[in-house]
Amino acid sequence: GENVEQHPSTLSVQEGDSAVIKCTYSDSASNYFPWYKQELGKRPQLIIDIRSNVGEKKDQRIAVTLNKTAKHFSLHITETQPEDSAVYFCAASTRNRDDKIIFGKGTRLHILP
Amino acid sequence: DSGVTQTPKHLITATGQRVTLRCSPRSGDLSVYWYQQSLDQGLQFLIQYYNGEERAKGNILERFSAQQFPDLHSELNLSSLELGDSALYFCASSDGGAENTIYFGEGSWLTVV
Secondary structure, three states: OOOOEEEEEEEEOOOOOOOEEEEOOOOOOOOOOEEEEEEOEEEEEEEEEEEEOOEEEEEOEEEEEEEEEOOOOEEEOOOOHHHHHHHHHEEEOOOOOOOOOOOOOOEEEEEOO | OOOOOOOOOOOEEEEOOEEEEEOOOOOOOOOOEEEOOOOOOOEEEOOOEEEOEEEOOOOOOEEEEEEEEOOOEEEEOOOOHHHOOOOEEEEEEEEEOOOOOOOOOOOOEEEEO
């Protein structure tokens, strides 16, 4: 079955710097890759997603890139702000097959003042 | 507000007991997912239902069971509870179709004492 590896598990960056979180997946049939942000004690919330027919997607300070050949995708956050501190989860899914969505183990992002 | 409703929000129960967690998906969503999140852990996929039928199964213990009813709400039953079952249980839903973005409920905090 699908396996999603996420690195690093913890990341500390200075406010204003960029943060990059990387994920790899095992099932070449995966075609949908969402990213979720979870603040302490709250539900995961979708922040951006990318489909397999696209190599990059950007939404303001957040961007995601996908390399289907290498089976990895990354989340990039630029000009980080204190409110970016949270746990970020990547996920991979095979839409229109079994639709199971498998999450990475998460990255705890700390934005340092 | 994601539109996914979970009850109860908090539950404290003793070892050996049985509890039922309830989830109402977003209006129009046919797929329901259950995830378990232990303290400082990732999102462990338990089970998925689509329009009343089991679609995918993850690391769900035999002591746990779930079902999705004709009105599309879902229940997760946890029996013979152990201390290690203490966790935040999330329900999520999606339309199960072309978009298949999943939206999480606020979660049910289960504490087993």
